[in-house]
Structure formats: C-alpha cells, structure tokens
Amino acid sequence: MLQRAYLPILTGTQRHPVVTLVSGLIVLGATAAMIPFLPTNLLSGSGQNSFSITQTLTPGSSLATTTEAAGRTEEVLADTAGIRDVQLTVGNADGAFAAQFSGGASVATFTVITDEDADQEALQESVREELARLQDAGSFSLSSQQGGFGTSSTIDIDITAPVSEDLEAANAAVLDGMQGLDGAGEVSSNLSAAQPQVQVDVDRAAAVEAGLTEGQIAGLLGGSISPVPAGTVRFGADDFPVLIGEGTAITSLEQLRTLQVPTVQGAVPLTDVASVEEVQVPLSVTSSNGERTARISITPSDDDLGTLSGTVTERLAGIELPSGASATVGGASTQQVESFDQLFLALWAAVAIVYVIMVATFKSLVQPLILLVSIPFAATGAIALLLITRIPLGLPSLIGMLMLVGIVVTNAIVLIDLINQYRLPRNGSPGLRVADAIREGARQRLRPILMTALATIFALTPMALGLTGQGGFISQPLAVVVIGGLVSSTALTLVLVPVLYRLVEGRREERALRRAANVPA
Template sequence: MGNLAGELFRPFALTVTIALLSSLLVSLTIVPVLAYWFLKSPSPASAAEDARIAEAARSKAHEAEQRSRLQRGYLPILAKSQKHPVITIVAAVLVLGGTAAMSPLLATDLLGNSGQNSMTVRQVLPAGTSLEQTGAAAAQVESVLRGIDGIKDVQVTSGNAQTGFAALTSSGASNSTFTVVTDDKADQQKLQDTVRSRLASASAPGKVTVGAQQGGLGTSSSVDITINAANSADLKTASDAVAKAMDGVPGSAEVATNLDASQSVVQVKVDRAKAVAAGLNEEQVAGVLASTVSPIPAGTVRIDTTDFPVQIGEGTHFTSISDVRAINLPTPAGPVPLSSIASVDQVDTPVSITSSNGQRSAKVTVTPSGSNLGAVSTAVSDRLASVQLPAGVTATIGGATTQQADSFRQLGLALLAAVAIVYVIMVAAFKSLIQPLILLVSVPFAATGAIALLLVTGVPLGLPSLIGMLMLVGIVVTNAIVLIDLINQYRKPHDGSPGMSVADAITHGARQRLRPILMTALATVFALTPMALGLTGGGGFISRPLAVVVIGGLVSSTALTLVLVPVLYKLVEGRREKKALLKALTQRPDVAQDGSRARATATTLTGPPE
C-alpha cells in the first residue's frame, strides 16, 4: 500500500508483526519452562502408577468438561447442525445476504474526525470593501464566536497580512479569516453546527463559512470539483452553474468557489490610435499614471545603520472614477485628460488566476456537515452529471473523494492478497486444496458482525475500519485452524488404535476446542473494549473504528466457526470417507458379491452420532 494508507498504517503493521513473532518465541520457550516449574505433578512410585494417575486425571477432566454449562449448551447445537446440514448452510447464506443488505446503510469516511480541536471561519464581504469596514464586520463575528460555550481562543486576520509572494494569493481587504481553538473535550461536529446556527441567526455581514481546520495526515475534508475552461467567461459560467447545482446537497454544510474571491480595481484601456495622435504610447501613459498615483521611488538613505527609502512626491488620493478620468497627461500639444485617449472603468477581478495544461481552472468546494463522506460524494456526482456545461468545459471530482476511493481500492487489493497468502500457507500446512477453503469460509462471516457493530455504534467505514478487516483475516482463520487441525489428528491412527470416523472426530474436536477458541476470542474482545469505547484519547479517530470492526467480526466469525465449519468439513470429508469405505468393502470377498449391502453398511458407519 502507498500514499495515505501506506504511510499511516505501515508502522502499525510492523508493530503487530514484531509483537506476534515475539509472542510466538515466548510461547515456544519461556511458557514451557514456567509450566515445568510451577505445574509439577506428584511424583509417582512407578511407571504404571504414573500412567494410572494420568489416566485418572484425564477422565476426571473429561467428565467435568462434559458436565459444564458450556458443553451442555454447545453440543446439542453442534449435533443438530450436523444432522441438518442443508438448513445450516441456507441459514448461513441468508446471513451473508443480510450482510450485503446492511452494507449500503454504512456511512463512509476517509479518517473521520481526526481529533483536532480547532476550526476555521471565513467571512467574505463584497469586493471593494475597505479594511476599516472589514475590521468592523469581523468584530461582529468575533463577538458571536466568543459567546459560544466550548470556544477557547479566536484569532482574526482581516485583509492582506502577508508580504512578498504570499500577498499575491491573498484575498484582499474584503475578507477575514478566524482561527478558532475549541475545548478538546467538546463534540467538535456539534460545536461546528452550533457556530453555523449562531452566526446565521446573528445576520453577520457578508458570506460566512465554517469548516474544519485543514492539514494533518495529508488528507482533505471536502469534496472538490475542478473545472477547466478555455476562457474566463466560460469558466465563470460553469463555476456558477456547478455551485448552484451543489447548493443544498444532503449532508453538506456549505458550498464555495474560489472565483468568489475578487477585488475591485480601476481598469484603464488605452486607445492606441488616439494615444498616437496625441503623441503618446501605452508605456508613457502607464508611467504618468504610476507617478501620479504613487510616490516615485528614489533610492535609499542610510542613517547610522538603518536604511530609509526615499520617495519623491506623496501620490494622489482619488475619491471617484471621474477624478481618475480627469488626470492630465502631458503631450507636445499641451495637457489632455486621460478620458480623451483611454476608457476608465471600475471592475471586479479575481484575486488569483489558476491554469492547468494551458486552460483556466476553478474549484468548487462542498464541505460535508457530518461523517458520511461517501453519501455526499454520491450526491455531488449525481448533481454534477445533470449540470449543463458550456462547450469545451470539463468538471472532475477530487479532494477527499479521490483520496477515499484510492485508499479503499488499495486496501481492497491488500485484503485479497492477505486471503491468498493465508490460503497458500494453509495448503502447505494441511497438504490439501479443499480444507483451506473450508477455513476461509470464516472470513466473509467476519464482515457480518463488523458491519452490524459499525451500524449500531454509528462509526463510519473508513481507513481504520478496513485495516481492522485486514486484521480479521488472520484472527478468524486462526480459530478455524486449531479446530480443523485437532479433527484431523483424531482421524489419524494413534498408538495402534484406529482413527475416529469423521462424525466422531468432529464431535470430539469441536468439544475440545470450544473453550480455547472462546477464551482467545474473549481475550481479544476485552483487550479492545477500551479502544472501542473511545478511551484512548486523541488517537480515538483511528483506534475506535479499528477496535469496533475487530470486536464485531470476531464475535460473528467465532460463532459461525464453531457451527458452520464442522458442517462443511463433514460434507467434504464425509463424502471422501464414504467413498473410501465403499471401496474397502467392495474389495472384501464376503461383501463384494452384494454391493447394496456394502453401500448400506457404509452409510451406517458414516451416519451422524447419536
């Protein structure tokens, strides 16, 4: 995995791998030594006495196990499922169908709330608004913000507070940006909704938008629509059409376009023919206007260790367009007004112009109001398909939608690779191509509990949830492996005694492995419970979805492993056993003459236990 998913969870995968290898080493070395030291049996008088004590201990443990409530509840269920395999399989298929039906109900999100206790509020006033008016309007918004419970600090930036290249991307004097720091214990989503409602009821000047703080983990929190056009007119038309179509998208908080950021300027268009007739050119006109509007720089003067700029004149302060049109330009024939050789108009121009591959581009941003990014993306796609764009204009969806799709696709491929690797390892271990497939049946049923618990807890499906699904592949297969391995051991001859039949091996194996499987599952569930309850602090946006998925998947897969896997094993291995018995009986001289009796005998031997 690469990009966000790889960078975020590669350390997690390495940590889990190292921990598992370490626990394997401890279980094979230290645990046996500790068991030898602390679990010593009484010293027997002879070998026969040792065997008698061991057999008595086994019998006592066997009787106590059979009388336990756990066995009395599980064995009847196992017997009925073995007796009615078709009903069991049909029920399992219905469970899978229910899982597929629940999937569309899941909310999807990339990472959800990343735990940031901050938000950004933007106030956009009409183009040409003075800095004083912008500051006064920002003060109104600030007073509203400071009166909301849960907000600790508010930092306001009005106008252009940057210099150099950053000033070129500033939105001018008509905009204000508020960086709001909130209480880290507050519900950030509810607090954002409260801020939106309070600002809307306060009738704050201009357009006010509220969003989560950007940055961190390289993710985006909005659905972006990138529009490309050959000229500015088509770009403006398409941007307005898309923004209008996106207004009111279910689950969205606000819609914004970067073409909204504009500033009012005085535009002078020189008529070349009239300028030449007056004895001027465009450069001369521009130079006269520059010296009239602004002081003329004349170098610097150093006094002691400080350099001071030197400017000639004070510039001219204009109060109206007519004053600009009346500027006198020196010509050989005498001064002439600017309006005689040029048109002077006040126009709104974009603060910045973005181009991509030689085409003008704009971005329409849809900010989700909740944690269901998938539903917002789907609604945006549907509405975008119905927008009539000018000829030659294209619109593509990006932002968080693209990041989520790429991450989900990578994790889906990783999930398939994990299943394939597990299958290859189990084929080598069991020396069978069929039995590993029986074990892998537990994997899809893990999704049943995972999806159900996600719906119950209201946790969206995102990157952490899919990582939990990836973990479940190894966890749930482990339970099935220990069950099938013991069943296979019971079927093998041991110490001169013949192996058990398939039915007997399943009964004894499932009974013996019931307690270890449940203990392993419960230990994992209880260990992840604090994470699922969100008690892990700021990292809960990753740990909680992961824990919820693992707990839900482990519960459902464990229950189905103890019931469905034995049924499938009997269907596959029971058929093989029946064929082997029929072949052995037909080779006996006393039975070969009566094939029907051989088949009847084989059927009796392979029937379900009483």
C-alpha cells in the same frame, strides 16, 4: 458448563446440515443487505481540535469595512461555548496604499482552537448556524482538519472551459445545481468575482513632454493619495512608523482625474498625462493546460461521504454545461474510491496468502477452503456493529478487516487441526471416525477459542469506547470492526465449520469404507 451448552447445539447442527447451511446463507444475505445502509468516509475526523473560517465580503470592500465585519464575527465566536482561542487575519497586503487596492482587503480569515473534549462536528455546525444570522457580514466558509494525512476534506468539482465567459456560466450552473444537498455543510467556488478597480494608463508621450516617467508618475500619485513611508523611529522598546504627509482621501473618479501632478512646467491635472477609467478585474486567475479552470468545493456536514459523493455525481450528470466546458468530480470522493480499491485488493491478497499457507500446512486443497468460510462471517458482526455504533466504513475500518483475516482463521485452524489429529491412528489403535473426532475436537477446543476471542475483545474495548484521546478517529473504528467480527466469526466457526468438515470428510470416509468392504480378504 460451556461444553454442556455447546454440545447439544453441535449435535443438532450435525444432524441437520442442510438447515445449518441454509441458515448460514441467510446470514450472509443479511450481511449483504446491511451494506447499503453503511455510511462510508475515508477518514471521518482527524481528531484535531481546530478549524478555520474564511469571511468574504463584496469585492472592493475597504479594509476598514472588512475589519468591522470581522469584529462582529469574532464576537460571535468568543461567545460560543467550546471555543478556546480565535486568531484573526484581515487582508493580505502590506502597507496602507497596497492594502486599500488589494483583493485581499475584502477577506478575513479566522483560526479557531476549540476545547479538546468538545464534540467537534456539533460545534462546527453550531458556529455555521450562528454566523448565518449575521447581517451584512458577507459569506462564510468553514473548513476543518478532517482530511489529514494528505487527504482532502471536501468533494471538489473541477470545471474547465476555453474562454472566461463559458467558465463563468458553467461555474454558476454547477454552483446553483449543488445547492440544497443533503449532508452538505456548504458549497463554495474558488472562481474569483470581478472587483472594480481604477486603472491609470500613462500617456508616455505626454509624460515625456511633462518631463516625467511612468515610475515617477506612479510615485507622485501614491504620495498624493497616501502618506509616504520614511522609516521608523524607536522610543524605548517600541518602534513607530514615520509617514510624510497626510494623504488625500479619494471619493470619486472625477476627484482622481483632477488630482494635481507636479511637473517641470508646474502642476497639471492627472488627465493631462494619463487616462483614468474604472474597470472590472478578477482577483485571481487559475488555468490548467492552457484552459481557465474553477473548483467548486462541497464540505460534508456528516460522516457519510459516500452517499454525498453519489448524490453530487447524479446532480452533476443532470446539469447542462456550455459547449466546450467540462466538469469532473474529485477531491475526497476520488481519494476514497482509490483508497478503497487498494484496500480491497490487499484484502483479497491477504486471503490468497492465507490459503496458500494453509494448503502447505494441511496438504489439502479442500480443508483450507473450509477454514476460509469463517472470513465472510466476520464481516457480519463487523458491519452490524458499525451500523449500531453509527461509525462510517473508512480506512481504519478496512485495516481492521485485514486484521480479521488472520485472527478469525486462527480459531478455525486450531479446531480443524485437533479434529485431524483425532482421526489419525495412535499407539496401534485406529483413529476416531469423523463424527466422533468432530465431537471431541470441538469440545476440547471450545474453551481455548472462546478465551482467545474474549481476551482480544476485552483488550480492544477501551479503544472501541473512544478512550484513546485524539487518536480515537483511527483506533475506535478499527477496534469496533475487530470486536464485531470476532463475535460473529467465533460463533459461526464453532457451528458452521464442523458441519462443512463433516460434509466433506464424511463422504471421503464413507467412500474409503466402501472400498475397504469390497476388497476380498
């Protein structure tokens, strides 16, 4: 039944080779037209059921204030369906005195573990929306394990400037210019805001006159403000810290200035041995090659990293930066471009290797070119199925393309090889003419080619349906590409390759027959 359906198609295409070739070119044109609509993402997801949230309050916020705000955030996360566990860390300093004056006291970090079966992207977007409704809770930054394998999950803009003022201006300009990007979940900067701190500058001469050193003054000041740690005491299996004194709650600069410091001459105000001023201090400073740097990170909210990267580059080109400042796009955007370039180079190398092997096998430079025609038509089905399933073109998809180079050529090889065998003389009888050899060869190879393709397609179907668990972020795009490429290349191999073979080898046969007719008996 398959042969009865296939032979009329084969005969019709053999009679109308021009129409067949034009149709093939139209298919290739349609393939090229689909490419701009194809989303690209190096690794669309790592399959990890976890993400982290950083909650940042106004610089200078106390540990108690941050803890209260983090508690409200934790309640929101606990009430969100699909979240299994939440781990909270507030601040980053040890000890009561250090925590009160550490820049990390205004930062809370959450590690969120989700249900493995939950839609991770939808869940993260839902969490973003819920946290945005919180009042007086600071700003939130959500990051997932999307990158994986050493890759970044954000598009980064690295800003450099010779002086801090220019860096802050450039950072503000780029940060403002990147707001409202389609496909961006959030835009954040690592340039630390200035935090108000009280600076105590010891007057060494006055301290010596009072019989104190800088270290002694710092110790006395710390002991007056906070209880002095004096080890731990154990009751049963529990350890409890031992603190000496109660400390003094400082609520104003004037109170700190009049704080009494014990000396050999008696207690004196702090201002007698030191100056006390409020200053603005950055929480952190980053530099590269002697220049201050800042990094703006843009977190994609969907799988189309390529389109977002292009939009970021366009917007960045239209932003006016201060003199001496520069901004470059990096992160996931650069990694994707570099990886795609390497994989496309590998793809061309694979095609070249296959061609060389086939030249040695068929002892012809032309017939291998006919076989290679099936490769671009494999891209037709691969790209179409990626668009239908809304899976972005990424690293797994391109690996699937590399696999297709060998798979689809195999079908064409078994077809052309049998046609060549039918044309050879056998047992003293001449070989078949080109047209007859094509008909017999295509008829005989129809079933094996279809069975091979269908076996591969059915074997990859579970992977294409995402039934492989957390590894689906790699296996599913790969399987979709191979299945789509096999469908289109197999159909076109059975139709287009015989037409091209007849156009090339048919003319050779006609020339050989004319030469034989002109040879005198």
